[in-house]
Structures are given as C-alpha cells and as structure tokens.
Amino acid sequence: MGEIAWFIPGCPEVARGPLARYRPPTPAGAADGYIRQLTSPGALVLDLFCQGPTFLREAVRAGCRAIGANANPIGLLIAGLGLEGTPANLDAVFTRLADAPKETPNRRSIPLHRHILSLYRSRCPVCGGEGTAEWFAWDREARYPYAKAVRCPRCGRIQEGPTDEADMIAARRLDRKGFAYYFALDRVAPLKSSHRARAAELVDLYTPRNLSALVDILIRLEGLELERPARAALQGALLETMDRASSLDPHGEERPRPRLLRPPARFLERNVWYLLEATVARAMEWAPEPVRRAPGLKELFADPTPAYTLLPLPAREVARHLAPGTVSLILADPPRPDGVFWALCALWAGWLWESPASQAMRPLLGRRRLEWDRHQEAFQAALSAVGPLLAPDGYLVILFAEPDENLVASACQAASAAGYDLVGWGASTEVGCRLVWRWAPRSDAGGRPSGRGGIGAGPAPPTDNAEAPPAVAETVRETLQARAEPTPRFLLTAAVHTELARRRWNGPFGEVVQAVRCGWESLELEALEMDLLWLPDLDARRLDPPLADRAEEIVRSLLTERSPWATDDLLLAVYRALDGPLTPEPSLVLLCMRSYGVEDGGVWRLREEDDxxxxxxxxxxxxxxxxxxxxxxxxxxxxxxxxxxxxxxxxxxxxxxxxxxxxxxxxxxxxxxxxxxxxxxxxxxxxxxxxxxxxxxxxxxxxxxxxxxxxxxxxxxxxxxxxxxxxxxxxxxxxxxxxxxxxxxxxxxxxxxxxxxxxxxxxxx
Ligand SMILES: [Zn+2]
Incomplete structure (x- = not known):
C-alpha cells in the first residue's frame, strides 16, 4: 500500500454560473484531496487553465495561496463570480442599469429597460391586448418570425400563438447594418483586422433587435460607476444573456447547447431584457460562500493568509510572473477543443472588454474546428512553460471529470513530451481521469526523444515507432489480466496512454492514436457489453480474484482494522491500495462501504453483524x-x-x-x-x-x-x-x-x- 492515493475520485459537479451549458463538469473534491496530500499549508497552488471556481476554492480552504490563470478572460470572470460572492446590493445596482437614460430618435430620454422592452411589444395572440413578447420564433430561410410567446397583462399569463403583421414590421424596423452592428463588429475586429470577416459572421448570429438591445446594455453598463464585484456580477449576467439571446437555439426542440455556429432552420429570438432580469435574479446562486481574494500577485505573496488571485495570462506569460521553484502544485483541467465555444468566447470577450487579453482571443473568432493535434501542441507548450515553476517536491496533476479518450491521449502525450514523469494515475468512466506528474526536464524536452539513455537517472531509452502497437497490445492484456474482469474501454485506453507516456513514446496526436488503434486491432477482444472488454483467452489462466472481489476485501479489512473512518479517508485508503490499471469505480467502492459499514455524519463504522x-x-x-x-x-x-x-x-x-x-x-x-x-x-x-x-x-x-x-x-x-x-x-x-x-x-x-x-x-x- 503506497503513501499517496494517486487517484482521488471526488464527485463530478455540473458547472454553475454563466455559460454553464458549455462548460465541462468539474472534478469537485479531487483537487482538495491532492492539495492535502501533496502540499503543506501556505503552499502556492496554480490552477493553470482556470475556468471555474472549484480548484481555487478548495485550495484556499485547504490553507493554500492559489493563482487562477487563464488566457480566456471569460473563464476568469466565471471563476471570480463563483469565488467572490454576489454583492448584496446587486438588485439596487441592476435598477441603476435598468433606469439609465436612453435617448430616443426624437431626443426624448427614457429608461433603458423601457426602451428595450418596447422593442418586443406585441399583441397577445389570444385576446389581442397589448403585451411584451418573451420570444419570437423565426424561420431562418424565409427570414420572418412565425410564432411568439407574449406576456399578456389582460390574460395574466404567457400566451403562445402565431405572429401578426405588426410583428413582421417590428422585426424589420431596425437596420441590419445600423449603429449596433458596427459597434459590435468594430469592438471585436477593427476595420483593418484580418479577423473582421469571421467576426461579422458571428455578429450575424444576432437579430438586429437583439443586437441593438445588447449593445445598449453594454454601453450603459460601461457608463456606470460601479465597484468591481457589482460590475463583474452584471457582466456575468450579461454574458449569459449574450449566449441565450443569439439565434443559435432552436424553436420547438430541446438542445443542450449549440454545436454549430449556424442558426437552426427555426430559431428563437429571446427578449434580451427578460433574459437579463432572470439571470440577475439567479446570480445569488453563483457563489455559495465567498473566498478571500488578493487583488494581485504582489498582495498574494506579501501575506501568507490563504487567498486566491486571478491572472488573465496564458501559461507562457504566467511563467514570467512567478519565480522558478515556487509552486507546490499545478492543477490542470485542460480546455476542450470546442471550436464553437471558443469562437463565441472571443466574440463576447471582445464585447465585454477592450483589454489585451480579449484582443488576444481574436484568432479564435475563426470557426475552424479545433483539432486534437493542435490541442496536444498547445497543451504541451503550456506545460513546458510552467514546469520550471514547480518546487523540487512539486507535482502537476492533470484531472478532468469525463471519460474522454482523446483528452487522455492528448494529456499523456503533452505532459510526457513537455518533460514530466508520470508518478501515478487512475481512471474511471464515472469520474474521469487523474494523472500525477513530476517535472523532470530532459535535454530534449519538448519533442520526440532522440537521445539514447541520457545522463545518470535520465530518460529511459526511447522506443521505436514500430514498438508502439505491441506495447499497446501488451498493456491491454496486462491490464485485463491484473483486473481479472471485463473492463471499460476508457480505463484500458488510459492504461495504454499512461504506459506510452511512461515509455516516453511521444509523437503527434494522429500518429499516436493510429499506433494505439493498430495495437488494439491485434487483440481478439470480446465486447461483453457496449463498452466492456475482455480477452476470452484469459479465462483459461490462473488469475487473481476479480478486481471487484479485491475491492470488497480491502473495504472489509479497512473497516475491520480500524473504526471510525471519515468518508474521504476511507476512500483514499481504498485508492491507495488500488489505482492505475486497478482503479475500481467509485460507485463499486461506495457499495462495498455500504455493505460492510454504517455511515453517521460522514463517519463510517463496521456493521456490528460484520464483526x-x-x-x-x-x-x-x-x-x-x-x-x-x-x-x-x-x-x-x-x-x-x-x-x-x-x-x-x-x-x-x-x-x-x-x-x-x-x-x-x-x-x-x-x-x-x-x-x-x-x-x-x-x-x-x-x-x-x-x-x-x-x-x-x-x-x-x-x-x-x-x-x-x-x-x-x-x-x-x-x-x-x-x-x-x-x-x-x-x-x-x-x-x-x-x-x-x-x-x-x-x-x-x-x-x-x-x-x-x-x-x-x-x-x-
Ligand atoms: Zn391576452
């Protein structure tokens, strides 16, 4: 049994706050376990691709100082909202925004919200009374709204029905290429920018009415004198509104999120003001408990009190702002190669901020698909850059909550090619993958190993390309043999890629995936269920008891040897004994715990009858x-x-x-x-x-x-x-x-x- 549990399951949590529908689930609770095992109080923890509050919150609660870095300012905005607590005066601040004056064409001034709501004025499809539309449904090809939902004061409810002549006229009243259009476009890609055509395609994802409403809000928000937390909260609400107000959501069909940057044949045009109101009302849920924030790096370093700070910089810049050897733990939940999300982030960041960070996002405006090759390269570059920051006893933990085979491949290749040694891992279809590394730079780090042997305890002899497929087959066989039971494909894939990383078999993503495929195909694997694989020839072998039986025995003996156990300690003890290829699913471990133990207030004891x-x-x-x-x-x-x-x-x-x-x-x-x-x-x-x-x-x-x-x-x-x-x-x-x-x-x-x-x-x- 080792000292450290390399696999900490945590509990995947769906993302919360703005843009939650695009963001991957968070491996909540896992960072906490690594921090407690691998760092001491006051240590410096770096969340390298900070896209939410989880890691920073867990680090600060565990007594560390934490830095959240991200080149995408939207990721940092979302993280900040989840850490800082929604200001108590948000309602009052929102009222100030709602009442900010808007000049009408006849030079009268009316409150912003009244102006915006007037854009959606529509008759109730049931009683014909005056109301305000919640949404219009558009026919993309015919370019007109054919259906609507109207908040009708006379009926006292929302009424859905067909649009009328007045709705058609109102929809066309605003100029497609009016002030709002050029404001929105110039903000993201100035006149001579090479990204202008791409930016225009994205601006076109908004109806003129919604674009004009958003631009009005944006301008009024910038004009308000606000404290940072209040501004951030309204920016967060506006960000969520920008997403829901585009033409990317279909009418009459539930789709969790847009997968293409093209409006569906029938799309929704939602009322921008209602969206914003509803989001502000929900903003209180974004941050359950505020966490102590340091305004910047200087303040973070000057005071040993646990706190976090946010750094709107890409990894290579982060390395320039921190002293080598000062970081105890780097946590990396890598960004996904999600072209749609990145292009939209570049658009919205450009709208929200005229900052260098948002300008640096411009190349992402292009809607090209982001490929795994690029993902691996960028990931490797980031990890290379921050490696020297790690203290001699520091660790890099790559962790993500979904069973994504490509992500495992990219992460293993990126880290090993960047000069890290894998020291432990675990994987489960239920909670994703955990990869723990130490920085061990090699003279040829950053590319395919070329040297033979290296110096002293340097790199192992590099393997030949032709050796990869046999190594893959061998690893799959050994993993199945070790588990002695049919095994989910994701775990086998993780075993393969970690083994290739251990052997320092590095190559471009496509080449590696091809080699792995060759290795798989050389085996006569039987698929017992959709994703459960087994080698029937192993049935004739004398194998250890199936992994499930070993997990049960470990839980039984842990509970017998000692009682009580805190839930986390017990889980950690199980995973200290079983990790890497032997990682059992957390649900199985919990079932073993429930079978032999009783839990009371987070504490487990052996059942009396199991004495x-x-x-x-x-x-x-x-x-x-x-x-x-x-x-x-x-x-x-x-x-x-x-x-x-x-x-x-x-x-x-x-x-x-x-x-x-x-x-x-x-x-x-x-x-x-x-x-x-x-x-x-x-x-x-x-x-x-x-x-x-x-x-x-x-x-x-x-x-x-x-x-x-x-x-x-x-x-x-x-x-x-x-x-x-x-x-x-x-x-x-x-x-x-x-x-x-x-x-x-x-x-x-x-x-x-x-x-x-x-x-x-x-x-x-
Ligand atoms: Zn009505």
Missing part, C-alpha cells in the same frame, strides 16, 4: 444447522471438495452449499469450484451483501452468465435460517430455495431470493 468473530460463529452455526436439516431430510451431509457442505444421497451430491460472509463471486467462474452433475449449488450469504452481489453480477457479465448457466441460487442467511426453523420437507425446501425444476428455468429466481423481504418470518410468505 469477524461474530460472522465466523454465525457461519459455523449455520453450517451445523444445515447439517442437521440435511439429516432430517434424510440426506448424508458431508464436507470437503471445495464446498462448505454437501448433502449427498446414493453416493451423489444433491445440494452443494457455499457459506460465505462476503459477496466474493470470483469462484463462480467455471472451473474454480468442481460442480458435479446434478448437484444444486447454493451460495448462502448475509442479506447485507444483496445489493453488492446484484451489482457484481451486473458489472461482470461473465459472472452473471456463469451463475445462470450453473443454476446457482443465492440465499440470504436469514432466509435459510427460517427454512431450518420451520421444519420443511424435501419438496418444500427445494421450492423455497427456488431450486425445484417445477418452479421454472433454473436460476430464474436469483433476483427474487435476494430481494426477498428481510422482515420477521411471518411476513415472508
């Missing part, structure tokens, strides 16, 4: 009672041949009992237990294992197949004790066990017996 001495006595008593019952039913009870008890008749085994305090089902695998012809195998186990047993049969189709094939019957201790106490005859016994052929095909009752009610005997039948 080893008590279980041993229980098993012995049960065996004696079963022997007694066997005799009463005129069988000849016997022990041995791998079975806890056999009931025999005329020299043959009729019933075969396996009495077990665990749900270690590895022995179900054909060949492990000699199963004589005609013998009826019964697995007797505590009722507390029922859920775990069902999960093990679900997650390993081999076990389920074996159980059904051999007609295994799973019986709870309690159920068997009841049968013994009731003095059944042979026939009733068989029926009650579900082993009588007359009750249907063998094995059919597996779930029935296991979910049988656990109450007092009288309610059972």
């Amino acid at each position: 080893p001495a008590r279980r041993a006595e229980e098993l012995e008593n049960l065996r004696r009672d079963l022997e007694e019952l066997g005799r009463r039913l005129r069988y000849r009870p016997a022990r041995g041949r791998g079975w806890d008890l056999r009931w025999r008749e005329r020299g043959r085994d009729v019933y075969l009992f396996r009495l077990s305090a665990t749900a270690a089902l590895g022995d179900l695998i054909p060949g492990k237990l000699p199963l004589p012809r005609g013998g009826r195998p019964c697995w007797v186990l505590p009722g507390g294992r029922a859920e775990l047993l069902a999960e093990k049969l679900r997650r390993d189709p081999r076990l389920a197949r074996a159980a059904w094939g051999a007609g295994w019957q799973f019986v709870k201790f309690r159920h068997l004790r009841r049968l013994i106490a009731e003095g059944v005859d042979r026939r009733t016994f068989a029926v009650m066990l579900g082993l009588d052929p007359a009750t249907g095909p063998r094995g059919v009752q597996i779930p029935l017996m296991m979910t049988a009610d656990d109450g007092p005997p009288t309610t059972d039948h």
Whole structure:
C-alpha cells in the first residue's frame, strides 16, 4: 500500500454560473484531496487553465495561496463570480442599469429597460391586448418570425400563438447594418483586422433587435460607476444573456447547447431584457460562500493568509510572473477543443472588454474546428512553460471529470513530451481521469526523444515507432489480466496512454492514436457489453480474484482494522491500495462501504453483524444447522471438495452449499469450484451483501452468465435460517430455495431470493 492515493475520485459537479451549458463538469473534491496530500499549508497552488471556481476554492480552504490563470478572460470572470460572492446590493445596482437614460430618435430620454422592452411589444395572440413578447420564433430561410410567446397583462399569463403583421414590421424596423452592428463588429475586429470577416459572421448570429438591445446594455453598463464585484456580477449576467439571446437555439426542440455556429432552420429570438432580469435574479446562486481574494500577485505573496488571485495570462506569460521553484502544485483541467465555444468566447470577450487579453482571443473568432493535434501542441507548450515553476517536491496533476479518450491521449502525450514523469494515475468512466506528474526536464524536452539513455537517472531509452502497437497490445492484456474482469474501454485506453507516456513514446496526436488503434486491432477482444472488454483467452489462466472481489476485501479489512473512518479517508485508503490499471469505480467502492459499514455524519463504522468473530460463529452455526436439516431430510451431509457442505444421497451430491460472509463471486467462474452433475449449488450469504452481489453480477457479465448457466441460487442467511426453523420437507425446501425444476428455468429466481423481504418470518410468505 503506497503513501499517496494517486487517484482521488471526488464527485463530478455540473458547472454553475454563466455559460454553464458549455462548460465541462468539474472534478469537485479531487483537487482538495491532492492539495492535502501533496502540499503543506501556505503552499502556492496554480490552477493553470482556470475556468471555474472549484480548484481555487478548495485550495484556499485547504490553507493554500492559489493563482487562477487563464488566457480566456471569460473563464476568469466565471471563476471570480463563483469565488467572490454576489454583492448584496446587486438588485439596487441592476435598477441603476435598468433606469439609465436612453435617448430616443426624437431626443426624448427614457429608461433603458423601457426602451428595450418596447422593442418586443406585441399583441397577445389570444385576446389581442397589448403585451411584451418573451420570444419570437423565426424561420431562418424565409427570414420572418412565425410564432411568439407574449406576456399578456389582460390574460395574466404567457400566451403562445402565431405572429401578426405588426410583428413582421417590428422585426424589420431596425437596420441590419445600423449603429449596433458596427459597434459590435468594430469592438471585436477593427476595420483593418484580418479577423473582421469571421467576426461579422458571428455578429450575424444576432437579430438586429437583439443586437441593438445588447449593445445598449453594454454601453450603459460601461457608463456606470460601479465597484468591481457589482460590475463583474452584471457582466456575468450579461454574458449569459449574450449566449441565450443569439439565434443559435432552436424553436420547438430541446438542445443542450449549440454545436454549430449556424442558426437552426427555426430559431428563437429571446427578449434580451427578460433574459437579463432572470439571470440577475439567479446570480445569488453563483457563489455559495465567498473566498478571500488578493487583488494581485504582489498582495498574494506579501501575506501568507490563504487567498486566491486571478491572472488573465496564458501559461507562457504566467511563467514570467512567478519565480522558478515556487509552486507546490499545478492543477490542470485542460480546455476542450470546442471550436464553437471558443469562437463565441472571443466574440463576447471582445464585447465585454477592450483589454489585451480579449484582443488576444481574436484568432479564435475563426470557426475552424479545433483539432486534437493542435490541442496536444498547445497543451504541451503550456506545460513546458510552467514546469520550471514547480518546487523540487512539486507535482502537476492533470484531472478532468469525463471519460474522454482523446483528452487522455492528448494529456499523456503533452505532459510526457513537455518533460514530466508520470508518478501515478487512475481512471474511471464515472469520474474521469487523474494523472500525477513530476517535472523532470530532459535535454530534449519538448519533442520526440532522440537521445539514447541520457545522463545518470535520465530518460529511459526511447522506443521505436514500430514498438508502439505491441506495447499497446501488451498493456491491454496486462491490464485485463491484473483486473481479472471485463473492463471499460476508457480505463484500458488510459492504461495504454499512461504506459506510452511512461515509455516516453511521444509523437503527434494522429500518429499516436493510429499506433494505439493498430495495437488494439491485434487483440481478439470480446465486447461483453457496449463498452466492456475482455480477452476470452484469459479465462483459461490462473488469475487473481476479480478486481471487484479485491475491492470488497480491502473495504472489509479497512473497516475491520480500524473504526471510525471519515468518508474521504476511507476512500483514499481504498485508492491507495488500488489505482492505475486497478482503479475500481467509485460507485463499486461506495457499495462495498455500504455493505460492510454504517455511515453517521460522514463517519463510517463496521456493521456490528460484520464483526469477524461474530460472522465466523454465525457461519459455523449455520453450517451445523444445515447439517442437521440435511439429516432430517434424510440426506448424508458431508464436507470437503471445495464446498462448505454437501448433502449427498446414493453416493451423489444433491445440494452443494457455499457459506460465505462476503459477496466474493470470483469462484463462480467455471472451473474454480468442481460442480458435479446434478448437484444444486447454493451460495448462502448475509442479506447485507444483496445489493453488492446484484451489482457484481451486473458489472461482470461473465459472472452473471456463469451463475445462470450453473443454476446457482443465492440465499440470504436469514432466509435459510427460517427454512431450518420451520421444519420443511424435501419438496418444500427445494421450492423455497427456488431450486425445484417445477418452479421454472433454473436460476430464474436469483433476483427474487435476494430481494426477498428481510422482515420477521411471518411476513415472508
Ligand atoms: Zn391576452
């Protein structure tokens, strides 16, 4: 068992705050675990691609000083909103914005919100009264709004229906190429900018009405004298509004987020003011608890009190602002190659800020797809740049919450080519991937290894391109052999890429993926379920017990050796024993914990009934009672041949009992237990294992197949004790066990017996 848990599952959290629909889930709780294991209080932690508040919050709470860096100012705005707390006076500030004067064409001045709402004035499609549209639905090709939803004061509700003549006229009233258009365009790409054509395509994703409303709000917001937190909160609300007010959301169809920078054939034009109002109302939810902020690096370094600061810089610039060897931990949840999101960020950043950071985003305005090759290169460059910042005992942790195979490939290649050594990893389809590295620069870092051997404890001899596919196949085989159970494809992929990183087999993304594919294809993998892979030839091998059984045993022994355990400590102890290729899914570990432990206020104790001495006595008593019952039913009870008890008749085994305090089902695998012809195998186990047993049969189709094939019957201790106490005859016994052929095909009752009610005997039948 190692000192450090390299895989910390945490709990993936859906993103919150502005643009949540574009942002990947956050591996919440994981950063906290790494910080506590790998740093000491006051240490400096760098969130290299800061795109939300999670890592910084966990770092500051763990007593560290934290820097969130990101070249995308929108990522930092969102992170800041989640850290700073929404200002209490937001409503008042919003009212100031709403009441800011807007000059009308006839030089009268009216409050901004009244002006904007007047753009959406429309008649109620039901009663014909004056109202305000929540949205219009447009036909993209015909270029007119065909349907609407109107807030009707007379009906007292929102009424949906077709548009009318007045709606068509109102929709065309504003000039497509008016003031708002050029303001929005110039702001993102000035007249001579090479990005102007791309920027224009993005500005065109707004109807003239919505664009003019957004530009009016933007200009009034800039004109207000505001404290930074209030301004940030309104900018955040406006950002979310900019997203929802584009023409990218379809009418009459739910799509989580736009995947293309093209309006759908029928798109929504939402009321900009209503959007903004609703977002401001929700802004209180963005930051549950404020975290201490340092205005800048100087203040962060001057005071050892835990705090965070935000640095709107790309990685290579970050390296220039920090002293080498000062960072204890770099956390990197890499940006995804999401061309749509990046182009929109470049547009919105240009609208919100006239800053160097937002100008640096301009090249992303192009809607070209962002490719994985580019992702890997950029990731590698960023990691190379910040490597020297790490203290000699510092770590880089790359962590992300989705089971994305390309992301694993890109991360492993980027980090190893940038000069990091992998020291630990883990992966799960449920919570994503964790890769822990140390900075170990090599003379040829930054590219494909070329030297042979290196100096001293330097790099291992580089591998040849042709060696990659065999290495891939070998890794997949070894991983399956080590887990001794069918394994999700994502975990195998992670094993392969970490192994290539360990061997320093570096290449461009496409080349690596191709080599990996070759390696996969050389194996005769069987797909047991959609994503569950196995090598059937391993069935003939003597393997360790399946991983699920080992995980159960580890949880059982941890809870037996020591009690109580805090939830996180117990999880960490399990993952200290099982990581890398042996990473078990967190849901399985939790099920093991629930099977053997009881939780009270975040603290786990072994269940009283699972006390080893008590279980041993229980098993012995049960065996004696079963022997007694066997005799009463005129069988000849016997022990041995791998079975806890056999009931025999005329020299043959009729019933075969396996009495077990665990749900270690590895022995179900054909060949492990000699199963004589005609013998009826019964697995007797505590009722507390029922859920775990069902999960093990679900997650390993081999076990389920074996159980059904051999007609295994799973019986709870309690159920068997009841049968013994009731003095059944042979026939009733068989029926009650579900082993009588007359009750249907063998094995059919597996779930029935296991979910049988656990109450007092009288309610059972
Ligand atoms: Zn009405």
